[in-house]
Amino acid sequence: MAETTSDPPKQYVQSHAAHAFVQDLLTHHGVKPENATIIAKCLVSADLRGVDTHGINRLPSYLARVRAGVLNAQAEPTLSQLTPVVAQVDGHNGFGFLAAHMGMHSAVAMAREFGIGMVSIKHSNHFGMSAWVVQQALDEGGMMSLVFTNSSPALPVWGGRxxxxxxxxxxxxxxxxxxxxxxxxxxxxxVAARGKIYKALRRGEKIPGDWALDQDGQRTEDPAQALKGVMLPMGGPKGSALAIMMDVFSGVLSGSEFAGGVTNPYDPSKPADVGHFLIAIKPDLFMDLKEFKERMQYLHEKVVGCERMAGVDRIYFPGELEQLCQVEREKTGIPYVEAEIQALNKEAELVGSQRIQSVSSK
Known part of the structure; x- marks a missing residue:
């Protein structure tokens, strides 16, 4: 693999232009306009937050699955209310964004009335960045939330290969x-999200040597070799146990695939059958909201204001870096490399939808 000496030049796209591109492309593939709006918002929000591995560059892989008939672009999720605080969503092999959006909407509604809402989701697909589901709970009801999903096999269990x-x-x-x-x-x-491996491969970049093993079990900096091998769990057995936990709550409990049965989102050979598990919680269950927010403010101040280790200029609260990135990208636009723009526009040309428009490059 050729080494890169510098970052490739970027083209900047305003978020509203990216959103319009995604919505138009999806509707040309049979997605209802209101559903295309939800999916576009989720994908663009990932790019705004700097989670480029889960943004609009996922579209070619999603649409390849649509064309192969293993992802139903016209499917509508359905919800079954099981108890006053428990529901299940069947994604019917449609876009995971739609099933998760319906699930969190239901969880928030239950939590608003009963204090907590829990939703299991089956027969779904990849739903991109999990943070957008958390943000939905915050936006719709100011709720605390837990968001779990399982995914296609990429990690060994600790001690396995x-x-x-x-x-x-x-x-x-x-x-x-x-x-x-x-x-x-x-x-x-x-140690790193698998999407970062695909991003490095797409951009012709190397990866850090502690991210993955090649198919011979050797550490590698080549993303192509890493994708033939396995990702490495963070913290050894601890990361492995967390991955198993996600399979228990998202796969086993929901009735979806588990134990290595979920199909890779880049594999257009068969349905993925992903499972999700969502919980929404009212933050003022045990105290009034004013006191809860005061306690959160105190926690924030203690975290970001604690004594720093050598070489650290600033300590960030979880999610703060991504939110600061969003503020910046809403001003400057979202950066993509030329290869990514070309891949997206190739998708547009296949169905005659609008091309993505950049505003500047550097």
Whole structure:
């Protein structure tokens, strides 16, 4: 693999232009306009937050699955109310964004009335960045939330060498204090998200040597070789156990695939059958909201204001870096490399939808 000596030049796209591009492209593939709006918002929000691995560059892989008939672009999720605080969503092999959006909307509604809402989701697909589901809980009801999903095998269990567990993110959130950004945690149980490997491959970049093993079990900086091998769990057995936990709550409990059965979102051979698990919680269950926010404000101040280790200029609250990135990208636009722009416009040309428009390059 050729080494890169500098970052490739970027083209900047305003978020509203990216949103319009995604919505038009999806509707040309049979997605209802209101559903295309939801999906576009979720994908663009990932790019705004700097989670480029889960943004609009995922579209070619999603649409390849649509064309192969293993993802139903016209499917509508359905909800079954099981108890006053428990529901299940069947994604019917449609876009995971739609199933998760319906699920969190239901969880928030239950939590608003009963204090907590829990939703299991089956027969779904990849839903991108988990943080958008957390943000939905915050936006719709100021709710705390837990967001789990399982995913296709990429990690070995600790002590193993085969791909068995997914790089399945665990996410949660809570409202912040007055005038503060909320607490949003979105992390994978691997050293790095697998999407970062695909991003490096797409951009012709190397990866750090502690991210993955090649198919011979050797550490590698080549993303192509890493994708033939396995990702490495963070913290050894701890990351492995977290990945298993995500499979229990998202796969086993929901009735979706598990134990290595979820299909890779880049594999157009068969349905993915992903499972999700969502919880929304009223933050003022045990105290009034004013006191809760004051306590969150105190926690924030203690975290960011604690004594720093050598070489550290600033300590960030979970989710703060991504939220600061969003503020910046809403001004400057979202950066993409030329290869990414070309891949997206190739998708547009296939169906005659609008091309993505950049505003500047550097």
């Amino acid at each position: 085969e791909k068995l567990m997914g790089v399945s993110p665990i996410a949660c959130g809570a409202p912040g204090g007055e005038g503060q950004m909320p607490f949003i945690l979105d992390m994978a149980p691997s």
